[in-house]
Amino acid sequence: MGKGRGPALAAWLTLPLGLILLVGSLLSVRSAYTAVTVSGGSMEPTYGVGRPLVVQQLDGDD
Structure with missing residues (x-):
């Protein structure tokens, strides 16, 4: 193997x-x-109408 190929x-x-x-x-x-x-x-006043949310999907065991 040549120099620098490694x-x-x-x-x-x-x-x-x-x-x-x-x-x-x-x-x-x-x-x-x-x-x-x-x-x-x-969900107001915590979250207003039209506010985007990211939610985690869980099944019944979690």
Whole structure:
């Protein structure tokens, strides 16, 4: 192996792994959280009508 090829090879191996981890984490967050908008006044004064919220989806066991 020539001088300097080790770091270049490590970069080429690390880049796809980093992209896979990034896409996987984005998909995980996207499936666990949902953006909603408050449509009624039942949550006032804490949350006003039309305010956007991010909520976590839980099943009955959580």
